Amino acid sequence: MDRIIVKGGRKLSGSVEIEGAKNAVLPILAASLLAGEGRSIIKNVPELSDVNTLTKLITRVGAKASAEKNSVVIDASGELNCVAPYELVSKMRASMLVMGPLLSRYGYCNIAMPGGCAIGSRPIEQHIKGLEKMGVSFEQTAGYIEGKIEGRLQGTKIHMDFPSVGATQNLMMAASLAEGTTHIENAAMEPEIVDLANYINSMGGRVIGAGTGHVKIIGVEKLHGAEHTVIPDRIEAGTFMIAGAITRSEILLKNVVIEHLSAVVAKLEEIGIRFVEEGNDVRVIPLEDYKPTDLKTMPHPGFPTDMQSQMMALLTTIDGTSIVTETIFENRFMHVREFAAMNANISLEDNHAVIRGGSQLYGATVRASDLRAGAALVLAGLAADGYTTVTELQHLDRGYVRFHEKLKALGADIERVNDSASDKHLVTSE
Numbered sequence: 001m002d003r004i005i006v007k008g009g010r011k012l013s014g015s016v017e018i019e020g021a022k023n024a025v026l027p028i029l030a031a032s033l034l035a036g037e038g039r040s041i042i043k044n045v046p047e048l049s050d051v052n053t054l055t056k057l058i059t060r061v062g063a064k065a066s067a068e069k070n071s072v073v074i075d076a077s078g079e080l081n082c083v084a085p086y087e088l089v090s091k092m093r094a095s096m097l098v099m100g101p102l103l104s105r106y107g108y109c110n111i112a113m114p115g116g117c118a119i120g121s122r123p124i125e126q127h128i129k130g131l132e133k134m135g136v137s138f139e140q141t142a143g144y145i146e147g148k149i150e151g152r153l154q155g156t157k158i159h160m161d162f163p164s165v166g167a168t169q170n171l172m173m174a175a176s177l178a179e180g181t182t183h184i185e186n187a188a189m190e191p192e193i194v195d196l197a198n199y200i201n202s203m204g205g206r207v208i209g210a211g212t213g214h215v216k217i218i219g220v221e222k223l224h225g226a227e228h229t230v231i232p233d234r235i236e237a238g239t240f241m242i243a244g245a246i247t248r249s250e251i252l253l254k255n256v257v258i259e260h261l262s263a264v265v266a267k268l269e270e271i272g273i274r275f276v277e278e279g280n281d282v283r284v285i286p287l288e289d290y291k292p293t294d295l296k297t298m299p300h301p302g303f304p305t306d307m308q309s310q311m312m313a314l315l316t317t318i319d320g321t322s323i324v325t326e327t328i329f330e331n332r333f334m335h336v337r338e339f340a341a342m343n344a345n346i347s348l349e350d351n352h353a354v355i356r357g358g359s360q361l362y363g364a365t366v367r368a369s370d371l372r373a374g375a376a377l378v379l380a381g382l383a384a385d386g387y388t389t390v391t392e393l394q395h396l397d398r399g400y401v402r403f404h405e406k407l408k409a410l411g412a413d414i415e416r417v418n419d420s421a422s423d424k425h426l427v428t429s430e
C-alpha cells in the first residue's frame with residue numbers, strides 16, 4: 001500500500017491547476033445512459049479512481065465508453081442490461097446514480113445495495129420514495145434492490161424531507177424521460193446539480209430551476225448524446241486554499257469558480273485570508289494574524305461537509321477555541337483522533353468538535369479514514385514539526401488527482417512511496 005510522507009514547515013509558492021469536479025462528473029457519466037442515440041463527449045474529466053469505477057459500471061450495464069486524457073466518450077445507444085453489481089456499487093455510493101437513468105429509459109433496474117461507509121450510514125429512502133411517487137415498484141432481495149414500472153415513469157410533485165444531493169440528481173435524471181412534468185421541492189442546490197441540469201438540457205432535456213430549491217423537469221420522449229465540459233472542483237480548490245492558509249503562503253489557484261466556494265471563502269476571510277480574483281484564477285493571500293472561528297456544515301450554499309476536515313486541520317494551528325459542528329453525516333469526525341496523534345487538542349461532544357488550537361502539531365503516522373480526512377491529514381502534515389506519514393491512500397485517490405505532486409510543485413517537502421520501496425532518502429531536504 002502507498003503512503004504519503006510529508007515534512008512540515010516549508011512555505012508554498014506558485015500556482016496549481018484545479019481539475020474538473022468529481023462530484024459533478026459522476027452524475028454526468030450516469031446521465032449519459034439516458035441517451036438513446038448519439039455519443040456524449042464529457043470534457044474536463046479528472047483522472048480519479050471514482051471516475052474509473054463509474055466508467056466500468058456504465059460499460060457493465062451495456063454502454064460503450066472510452067477514456068482519453070481528461071475526456072470520456074460514451075455511446076449508450078445500444079441495448080442496456082440494467083444490473084449494477086455489488087463489486088462496483090460497494091466501491092462507490094455514487095453508483096446508485098445509474099438508478100434514475102435506467103428506470104427512466106428502460107423501466108427496470110437491479111442495483112446492489114450500497115450500504116454505509118466510514119462517514120455515515122448513507123440511506124437512500126429519499127431516492128426510493130421519489131421514484132415510487134413516479135410509479136416505480138421496488139423489491140429488495142439478497143443485497144439488491146429491484147425497481148420496475150410498466151411503461152414510462154409519470155411526472156409528479158415530490159417534496160423531499162431533506163435536500164439530498166444524490167436523490168435530487170437521481171430524480172432529475174428519472175424525470176427527464178418521464179411522461180409529464182415533475183416538480184422536486186426542497187431540492188438540493190449544489191453547483192453539481194446545476195452542472196447535471198445543463199448536461200441533461202444539452203442532451204435535449206428540459207430541466208428548469210436547478211440551483212434553486214424547486215426544480216421542474218418537463219419529460220421528453222428521448223435524449224441524445226451531447227458534449228459537456230465539467231465544472232471545476234470546488235472541494236479540490238478549497239483544499240488548496242487551505243494548503244496556502246495553513247503554511248501561511250501566497251499561492252494561485254487556476255480554474256476556479258469562486259462563487260461555488262462562497263461559504264468556504266467567507267470562513268477563511270473571517271480567519272484572516274484574503275482572496276483576489278484574477279479572471280478564472282484566485283490568489284490566496286494569508287494576512288498576519290489568524291483568528292479562530294466556529295462553523296457548521298450545511299447543504300449548499302452553507303459550509304460544505306466535504307471541506308470540514310480540511311478546515312479543522314487549519315483551525316488546529318490557530319490560537320484560541322473554534323467549534324466545528326457536522327450536521328450532514330453522523331460519523332464524519334474520524335480524522336479527530338488522527339489529528340490528536342499529531343498533538344492537536346480536540347474534544348468531541350455529539351456532533352461538535354471543540355478545537356483548542358495553537359499548540360505545535362507534530363508529525364505522526366496517521367490513517368486516512370475517508371477521502372477528505374486523507375487530504376486534511378496531509379494539510380496538517382504541511383504545518384507539523386517533523387515527518388507525517390498518511391496511510392490508506394485509496395480513499396484520497398477517489399477524489400484528488402496527483403495530490404502530492406501538486407503540493408510538491410508548490411514547494412512542499414512531500415513524497416508518495418510504496419511500502420515495498422526503500423524508506424531511505426524519501427524526503428529530500430532539511
Ligand SMILES: CC(=O)N[C@H]1[C@@H](OP(=O)(O)OP(=O)(O)OC[C@H]2O[C@@H](n3ccc(=O)[nH]c3=O)[C@H](O)[C@@H]2O)O[C@H](CO)[C@@H](O)[C@@H]1O
Nearest residue numbers: 023122123124125126127164165166167299305306328329
Ligand atoms: C447535503 C450534502 O451536503 N450532501 C453531500 C453528500 O451528498 P450525497 O448525495 O452523498 O448525500 P445526500 O446529500 O443525499 O445526503 C445528505 C444527508 O441526507 C441523508 N440522506 C440522504 C439520502 C436519503 O435518501 N436519506 C437520507 O437520510 C444522508 O444520510 C446524509 O445525512 O455527500 C457528498 C460527498 O461527501 C457531498 O458532495 C454532498 O454535498
Ligand SMILES: C=C(OP(=O)(O)O)C(=O)O
Nearest residue numbers: 023093094306371372399
Ligand atoms: C465523501 C465523498 O464522496 P462520496 O459521497 O462519493 O463518498 C466526498 O466527495 O467527500
